[in-house]
Amino acid sequence: MAAEEALGLFTGIGLSEAKARETLRNGALSALLRRAVLQARSALGPALDKATGTLLYNAASRLRDPKHLGFLVGYIVRREILTDLQLSAALEYVRSHPLEPLDVADFERACGVGVCVTPEQIEEAVEAVIGEHRAELLAERYRFNMGLLMGEARSRLRWADGKTIKNEVDLQVLHLLGPKTEADLEKKPKVRRKGRLGTGMVFPCVPEHPLPAGENYKTEGYVVTPNTMALLKQHLAITGGQVRTRFPPEPNGILHIGHAKAINFNFGYAKANGGVCFLRYDDTNPEKEEEKYFTAIREMVEWLGYQPYAVTHASDYFDQLYTWALELIRRGQAYVCHQKVEEIKGHNPPPSPWRDRPVEESLLLFEDMRKGKFGEGEATLRMKLVMEDGKMDPVAYRVKFTPHHRTGDKWCIYPTYDYTHCLCDSIEHITHSLCTKEFQARRSSYFWLCNALDVYCPVQWEYGRLNLLYTVVSKRKIIRLVETGAVRDWDDPRLFTLTALRRRGFPPEAINNFCARVGARDGMGWGRWMCLPASVVTAGRQHSPPPSPQALEVLVPNFPADESRGFHKVPFQTTIYIEETDFREVSRP
Structure with missing residues (x-):
């Protein structure tokens, strides 16, 4: 279809020209919307009202599986789905029932097809809700949270028009309280909340987007096969709906600050949802793996305060x-x-x-x-x-x-x-495969391989990795620094490996606090290394009592610029002792 013809088709359903042109730039959306509009026009004629056009656009833009588009458009053109609320319920139903055929009767019940809410019913429901809160309304008047009344009325009349409910609430509140007075128009004083932000070990970096265990098929891009629901049923029978995550490092180096975020993310999400987290070594490249890395990785995970549910290996x-x-x-x-x-x-x-x-x-x-x-x-x-x-x-x-x-x-x-x-995730019945954004390109292969073998397919969800400015946060580059002798070892205090940070005196709570502040953003998280020491102060303040005594005292003061305020002499002898590691006979090249 020519661009101008499609533009006329889209503006004909009530879209503005700017919105129509924006839609045309999205090839997949414009193709679905064109199908929906042509189907509607074949049933209702070329003239479509704006309300119908809005429903068609919302259906095309929000539907994840295009195979259900014609089914939903049929309900829209027959005026059986009339509101966006009904459409949202319909979209949720088809998303939750990926296998065909759909149970039409159950679908119509879930979407409120044929349900007609009369003005009298709305009036009665609002009157009942206001009656339950009459005392609070009279005491607080217009400072009362009117959204509470709206919410309770909507819960009693799910398919009622929201605008009609709001108008009825406003009318009955006005009848009860009368017009607003000057006192009602005064701004309500803000109450300052006391206390400080909780960070650190209180489930840091918990993502909000992943779905509950067992609802994998609702994930965008998740491939549903005829065996999907049966495999999910078997999975739930094994796990009991338990959330399972995993931290899968390669044992070819020491963990750095970027890995600390991954540890917090996976262990924190599992802990926040009453689940478990596996520590799985991805030991598939024997050329680069050493036993010391296996030991150091587990040591750092436990140092940060986490205990793996099980320690496994690929x-x-x-x-x-x-x-x-x-x-x-x-x-x-x-x-x-x-x-x-x-x-x-x-x-x-x-x-x-x-x-x-x-x-x-x-x-x-x-x-x-x-x-x-x-x-x-x-x-x-x-x-x-x-x-x-x-x-x-x-x-x-x-x-x-x-x-x-x-x-x-x-x-x-x-x-x-x-x-x-993906296959190790399937074997261990992982529910949420949480990984950084660079693995997003592998999501399709993740789903493809599990489905190609007809095994349980977990959900992959990506988050932004953590990078620090003005330092090296790359295992490959750190290995190069160690091998060339630029740094002494993985625990060189100039590095930002976890062993180096521990050697410098950073407490694990400070690192967890730093990761929690970075959060679970989608994009790459860039931070300055100078922010990490600030987390030490925050972590120390959150300890009650503090982890170590914090009193300081100067027994013999020394003021070189004003000796009257105090001074002391340090005697030197012929032999002076220094740290052995600070001495070498041959300087470095």
Whole structure:
């Protein structure tokens, strides 16, 4: 449809020209709205009133699953859905019932189809509500919270028009209290609340957007299959509706201040909702993993004040992951590829010439990969999907002839993050897979892989990562500093690793308080490192009594500029002792 024709179609339902042009810039929305308007015009004729147009626009813009658009438009054109309140109930119903067919009778009950609220019913309901609050109204007059009356009246007459209820409330209040006096028009004095903001260990960084456990299908972008509801039912039977999160670090370095936010976020959300949080090591790259990192990670988690529900490893599930990889090949969703790493880098690599190779051939070659018949880089197992960032067919398995610290030399093929992450979440029945924004591009592959194998699919929800200005907050860069000798080790006080901060004397409450202040924003959180010491003061004030004595005393004062106020001499001898770590015979280059 030409742009001008679509513009006329949209302005014909009551949209302003500016709003219509804005809608045209959104291809998906304009296509849905065009379908809705054409369906309505075929039933009602070319002239649509503004109320109908508004309902059509709201349905097209707020509906998550386009397959229900025609169903909802039918109710709108038949005048069975007349208000935005009914439309909101209808949208919530189809979102909560993703599988077809819909129960029409249940849908109509949920949306108030056929319910007619008369003016007399509204008058009676408002009169009853005002009667219950008559004493408070007479005492406080127009300073009384009229929203309370509106809310109670709306709860008794769910499908009544809100504007009509408000008019009736205003009329009956005026009849009871009379016109406003000068005293009524005076501003109500504000009451200053005492007390300070609670931060730190009181469930910091708790996100508000994730849905309750078991309502995964209501998440935007969540893929619903014929098996989804049955799998969710099995999941709820196992967890009992318990919230489950996980903190999944790679054991290839020490945790830094950015990880502290992730720890607070995952453990805090689980604790705030009466759930549990797993500590799962993502140990799928044996080349970079060391035992000291495993120990240090758990030590830092516990130092911050959190106890994992269970400590697990991705390697615990290597056998199951391999079995699922075979099943993925059998279903035609994965294949063995021989392209080199250099060939598949970037966003527009050439398609694999082995993408359509026979299933039996991929099964044999994958078994050869497991037996070590291919060298590193000679073969990979790739999944057949396109990710949100345009990356095509991500790698699921690659060959690495490196013994694993837990499984030894049992495996010479190791799964990638894209393959392991979601399946480990599924195995552990994680309800909320909380991760930073850079993993948003992997959300589609997360949902795709679970559904491709018909296993329980958790929900992935992203939040902004924490970065500090004027310092290094990157594990890769910190490793480089350590390896080149620019810093002594991971606990060098100049770094912002958790071990370094602990060595500098930062209490864990200060770090938790700092993360809580950053919050659960969607965008990347940039902060100045100077704000971290301020959190020490805040954390100290919140302790009652304080964690350590805070009294100071100068026994022998010393004023070099005015010795009359006090001075003392420090005798020196031929031998002076200093810290051993402050001395070296050869200076650094």
